[in-house]
Amino acid sequence: MLKINEGDYSYASGLIRxxxxxxxxxxxxxxxxxxxxxxxxxxxxTDSGYGLSGNTPGVFAFEQLLADEMKKCFMLLAExxxxxxxxxxFQRRYDYFNIKVLLKAELxxxxxxxxxxxxxxxxxxxxxRMIRERDYSELxxxxxxxxxxxYDVFARMQDPQAVDLILDIASYRQFAADIRNIExxxxxDLADYIIDITNIRMFIRARSLDKTWDFIxxxxxxGGMIARExxxxxxxxxxxxxxxxxxxxxxxxxVRKGLEMVEMGRNSSGLEKALDDLLMSYIRSxxxxxxxxxxxxxxxxxxxxxxxxxxxIMTGKIxxxxxDMIRERLRETYV
Amino acid sequence: MNIIDGQLIALxxxxxxxxxxxxxxxxxxxxxxxxxxxxxxxxxxxFVSVMIMEALPSTQAIYAFVIAFFIxxxxxxxxxxxQGLHLxxxxxxxxxxxxxxxxxxGKVSAAGIxxxxxxxxxxxxxxxxxxxxxxxxILSLIVSILMIG
Numbered sequence: 001m002l003k004i005n006e007g008d009y010s011y012a013s014g015l016i017r018x019x020x021x022x023x024x025x026x027x028x029x030x031x032x033x034x035x036x037x038x039x040x041x042x043x044x045x046t047d048s049g050y051g052l053s054g055n056t057p058g059v060f061a062f063e064q065l066l067a068d069e070m071k072k073c074f075m076l077l078a079e080x081x082x083x084x085x086x087x088x089x090f091q092r093r094y095d096y097f098n099i100k101v102l103l104k105a106e107l108x109x110x111x112x113x114x115x116x117x118x119x120x121x122x123x124x125x126x127x128x129r130m131i132r133e134r135d136y137s138e139l140x141x142x143x144x145x146x147x148x149x150x151y152d153v154f155a156r157m158q159d160p161q162a163v164d165l166i167l168d169i170a171s172y173r174q175f176a177a178d179i180r181n182i183e184x185x186x187x188x189d190l191a192d193y194i195i196d197i198t199n200i201r202m203f204i205r206a207r208s209l210d211k212t213w214d215f216i217x218x219x220x221x222x223g224g225m226i227a228r229e230x231x232x233x234x235x236x237x238x239x240x241x242x243x244x245x246x247x248x249x250x251x252x253x254x255v256r257k258g259l260e261m262v263e264m265g266r267n268s269s270g271l272e273k274a275l276d277d278l279l280m281s282y283i284r285s286x287x288x289x290x291x292x293x294x295x296x297x298x299x300x301x302x303x304x305x306x307x308x309x310x311x312x313i314m315t316g317k318i319x320x321x322x323x324d325m326i327r328e329r330l331r332e333t334y335v
Numbered sequence: 336m337n338i339i340d341g342q343l344i345a346l347x348x349x350x351x352x353x354x355x356x357x358x359x360x361x362x363x364x365x366x367x368x369x370x371x372x373x374x375x376x377x378x379x380x381x382f383v384s385v386m387i388m389e390a391l392p393s394t395q396a397i398y399a400f401v402i403a404f405f406i407x408x409x410x411x412x413x414x415x416x417x418q419g420l421h422l423x424x425x426x427x428x429x430x431x432x433x434x435x436x437x438x439x440x441g442k443v444s445a446a447g448i449x450x451x452x453x454x455x456x457x458x459x460x461x462x463x464x465x466x467x468x469x470x471x472x473i474l475s476l477i478v479s480i481l482m483i484g
Contacts, residue, residue, distance in 0.1 A: 007366070010366055010369035010370050010373070010445065011369045011370070011372055011373040011376075012373060013370060013373065013449070014369065014370035014371060014372065014373025014374045014376075014445070014448060014449060014452070015373035015374065015376050015377055016373070017370075017373070017374065017449035017452045017453065018373065018374040018376070018377035018378050018449075018452040019377055020452070020453060021452070021453050080373075290370075290442065290445055290446040290449060291366075291370065291445060
């Protein structure tokens with residue numbers, strides 16, 4: 001168990017607090033949404049110091065700018081966090097994404113697409129070599145196990161979706177296991193939120209496709225506040241029954257509101273937004289903590305949410321989508 | 336000859352009081368200083384505000400220094416053990432309260448520095464909040480002075 005000595009986080013907490021006012025607020029989003037062209041919206045990003053210094057790809061390569069910004073965040077956090085493991089816990093999901101891309105390319109006999117992310121714990125060149133040479137020495141046990149399983153299942157079923165499924169579940173299992181190894185009730189509760197939210201989304205989506213317990217049981221992540229039995233009992237009933245069963249939990253209101261938005265036709269991703277906003281309201285509790293891991297992790301989540309919002313706006317601008325639709329989908333901000 | 340006499344006990348009191356308040360102030364100033372360094376890394380223009388906030392938890396050590404000075408000034412050759420204990424007791428309020436209040440004031444100052452990182456105009460509020468803790472250190476100083484007589 002990694003012990004957290006709060007006093008070691010004094011400097012880092014101060015630095016992150018000074019960074020918080022630079023997070024996007026509704027006014028920056030409004031400027032981007034009201035911009036006449038995608039170029040103008042993109043300029044809001046470059047003016048705010050997005051990306052790595054001296055490198056501003058064009059508006060149509062905005063994804064590169066966002067990737068650079070995320071990389072910059074992780075570089076800063078890795079530099080100022082006394083225990084690197086605290087940040088690595090949140091970086092490993094990018095390793096899993098890269099592994100997924102590499103394995104899919106290998107199994108389908110195609111070139112590796114240029115979408116590997118540079119924010120994982122293992123740089124993409126090393127990871128490419130490791131997968132190519134079947135050298136799993138630098139992978140975590142869970143990663144190596146998942147890769148082996150992918151080869152095994154693909155050899156038998158030839159189903160590319162199995163690659164996604166195995167690695168997505170392994171990524172969450174890794175996250176939950178890593179986070180429980182850090183002595184921080186804030187992070188433990190965060191893990192519970194993330195597991196529950198992932199399970200709820202999966203369950204409701206699966207039920208809308210009439211999937212039964214055979215499928216749902218395999219997809220459910222262990223842990224979280226909502227017991228496995230609640231999902232099992234509702235796996236052959238309408239979604240309303242599940243919503244009623246979790247009504248009194250901390251997810252009840254958000255699930256109800258999210259589904260209402262979907263039903264009213266206002267926002268097809270209303271449930272995702274409502275649950276993301278609920279997670280952000282938990283993250284906001286870190287604002288009351290002066291010194292510790294909380295301000296750092298909260299800033300990381302705030303930055304990830306900001307980048308997700310910016311991606312939605314830029315995609316909408318480039319494709320000339322109605323801005324009111326994008327506005328409704330934007331996630332709540334941290335500040 | 337008796338090793339423990341009134342003079343030694345009084346001196347121990349002066350030393351104890353200053354030691355406790357000095358440790359507390361070091362912790363408080365150290366904590367707010369680290370947070371301040373973090374804020375200044377991102378925005379060096381806030382140096383003056385950060386310095387004011389960082390200095391606040393140092394007053395407890397100054398109060399204990401004053402009391403140590405008074406105690407040493409009151410030490411006389413041939414003091415009885417009772418007289419020595421009297422001066423030792425006078426060092427307790429400023430030492431113990433100083434130790435605890437300096438640490439807590441350091442925490443309030445650190446939070447105040449973070450507040451200033453977001454709201455540069457809030458120096459007055461940040462100082463006032465930290466001074467609320469200062470009040471207990473001042474009261475302990477007054478009690479110690481009254482006890483010395």
